[in-house]
Amino acid sequence: MSRRCNKAHVCAACNSSAQHPKPQESIPGSYGAPFIGALRDRLDFFWFQGEDEFFRKRKERYGSTIFRVNFVPGMPGIALLDQKSYLVLYDPTKVDKHDTFVGALLPKTDFTGGYRVLAYLDPLHPKHAILKSFIMELIKSNSSRILPEFATAFSETFNQMETALSEGREANFSSSVKMLVLDFLLRAIVHRDPRAVGAAALGDDGPSLLESWIAVQFAAIAQAGLPPILEEIFLHSFPLPFSLIRANYQRIYSFFDTYAIEALDVAKERFDLERDEATHNLIFAIGVNAWLGLIKLLPSIIFYVGKNNSHLHDKLRGEIRAAVASNGGRLSPKAIESMPLVRSTVLEVLRLASPAKYQYARARKDLIIESHDASFVVKKGELLCGCLSMASRDPVIFENPDSFIPERFEGGDGEKLLPHLLWSNGPEHLHTTSQNKQCAGKDLVILIASLLLAHIFIRYDTFELVDQPSSAARKPPQICFKTLQIRATDPTSDLNWAQRISSISSSDQT
Numbered sequence: 001m002s003r004r005c006n007k008a009h010v011c012a013a014c015n016s017s018a019q020h021p022k023p024q025e026s027i028p029g030s031y032g033a034p035f036i037g038a039l040r041d042r043l044d045f046f047w048f049q050g051e052d053e054f055f056r057k058r059k060e061r062y063g064s065t066i067f068r069v070n071f072v073p074g075m076p077g078i079a080l081l082d083q084k085s086y087l088v089l090y091d092p093t094k095v096d097k098h099d100t101f102v103g104a105l106l107p108k109t110d111f112t113g114g115y116r117v118l119a120y121l122d123p124l125h126p127k128h129a130i131l132k133s134f135i136m137e138l139i140k141s142n143s144s145r146i147l148p149e150f151a152t153a154f155s156e157t158f159n160q161m162e163t164a165l166s167e168g169r170e171a172n173f174s175s176s177v178k179m180l181v182l183d184f185l186l187r188a189i190v191h192r193d194p195r196a197v198g199a200a201a202l203g204d205d206g207p208s209l210l211e212s213w214i215a216v217q218f219a220a221i222a223q224a225g226l227p228p229i230l231e232e233i234f235l236h237s238f239p240l241p242f243s244l245i246r247a248n249y250q251r252i253y254s255f256f257d258t259y260a261i262e263a264l265d266v267a268k269e270r271f272d273l274e275r276d277e278a279t280h281n282l283i284f285a286i287g288v289n290a291w292l293g294l295i296k297l298l299p300s301i302i303f304y305v306g307k308n309n310s311h312l313h314d315k316l317r318g319e320i321r322a323a324v325a326s327n328g329g330r331l332s333p334k335a336i337e338s339m340p341l342v343r344s345t346v347l348e349v350l351r352l353a354s355p356a357k358y359q360y361a362r363a364r365k366d367l368i369i370e371s372h373d374a375s376f377v378v379k380k381g382e383l384l385c386g387c388l389s390m391a392s393r394d395p396v397i398f399e400n401p402d403s404f405i406p407e408r409f410e411g412g413d414g415e416k417l418l419p420h421l422l423w424s425n426g427p428e429h430l431h432t433t434s435q436n437k438q439c440a441g442k443d444l445v446i447l448i449a450s451l452l453l454a455h456i457f458i459r460y461d462t463f464e465l466v467d468q469p470s471s472a473a474r475k476p477p478q479i480c481f482k483t484l485q486i487r488a489t490d491p492t493s494d495l496n497w498a499q500r501i502s503s504i505s506s507s508d509q510t
């Protein structure tokens, strides 16, 4: 339940109709001396403070959730850290999303076949609606494949997890999720198993090919876990050339060009897209938009549920198994819709750990932007940067903003918070369209994350995670299973529950 503001202003959070405050003289903060200021901020961001402290310290120093600062790799902009100012990023009459997918960082189009792909286009661009509609159509037309293909990929992965644990090896989900998600996406949307024998097969190389293409393309803002001096000199100081990964990208392109036959036919016949442009857009949508987001989100789901095991596991297990049982033992779309705690848990993880941490845009005209207690003038063309992890913890909106509360989004009070859940580049209660920049996979993401939890608590009674070593602070945490407590076989069937559910899901088209 959001708390009432007690400040004199128009606030989206408490909907009061008080007078707008007069815009303050200037936005607090500074960019520092040319080059030096940007370098200092970059070193603070990556090394001396880290992302969270970087913004938290400046918010306290300036006494404002809106301030000027240099964003990595070195672009001056205006940070938006509260839920009120953040909403300007979603107003196409006020902001221009052209070439702001990763702020002012603009990888060469060599990485995407010479095209500026969908994620970099403003909704007013003539190609935006066509390309967005193409991706949305692929998700919609493959909806019947989502549940069975996820069930198969899940089962393959967790058979490996169980084998690793039984042999005393590490059961690293952060690593195995990369193949799980890629297998699932390519089988469901491209209709081709990446490891099926063929001239353009990816084999087991899919994840590493994608990682190399992403790492070089976005090196300037990546954190590779190298020693600071090496990372600063070789990754953050100048753009890396496409030639470093040309051969790898060619393999990815060949796979899609050879096997994405139905998808590329849809591109041509329904949207009149040339094959080459459609292929590069499809690769980016699957490889960056979908795969990169999901391989970060799914381990976070496991981490947050795993670290809160005991009572939450009992409640999730009870809800999931009851929903499946009341749907004829089928993990059907209807069963998924009967899991309010699963959905709320997924939304809470997306609030606390959204994989897309920043949203950028440029002021389309001179603007007044407002926080909960101040307003400022922004000049046309200035870069705005929404810091999602701060806005998602706005204390004006969320009770106990830093706490993981799996029930937070359940029931009537939970529904009232949906306008403040911003992970998909738009409020959760609104919908993706070809005219906005909200995530094309918004509903698919929540379905996939819900399926992960459902399959976990169908196959296992509970699980434990290996504690994170503190020394791994700078690298992304590795989520590893310590135990997977398999559910007892069902006495009424010669199949155990996991096998039953997988077989039913694969044949279940309802």
Ligand code: HEM
Pocket (backbone or CB within 6 Å): 097, 100, 101, 118, 119, 120, 121, 132, 135, 285, 286, 289, 290, 291, 292, 293, 294, 297, 354, 355, 356, 358, 359, 360, 423, 424, 425, 436, 437, 438, 439, 440, 441, 442, 444, 445
């Ligand atoms: C956890 C996973 C995901 C997260 C956190 C996420 C989040 C986002 C965000 C924040 C944006 C807007 C980026 C910007 O313009 O600033 C976006 C755009 C997009 N997402 Fe996702 N997404 C995820 C998964 C997916 C999936 C599974 C798909 C399916 C193909 C997808 C397709 C897209 C596309 C095509 C766009 C560009 C939309 C446009 O430019 O209008 N995403 N996503």
Ligand SMILES: CC/C=C\C[C@@H](/C=C/C=C\CCCCCCCC(=O)O)OO
Pocket (backbone or CB within 6 Å): 101, 102, 214, 215, 218, 221, 222, 223, 288, 289, 290, 292, 293, 294, 296, 355, 356, 439
């Ligand atoms: C991290 C991707 C999360 C969700 C995908 C989403 C939108 C992403 C917006 C910006 C991410 C740009 C890629 C940055 C990669 C940096 C290297 C790394 O962290 O691995 O689209 O659906």
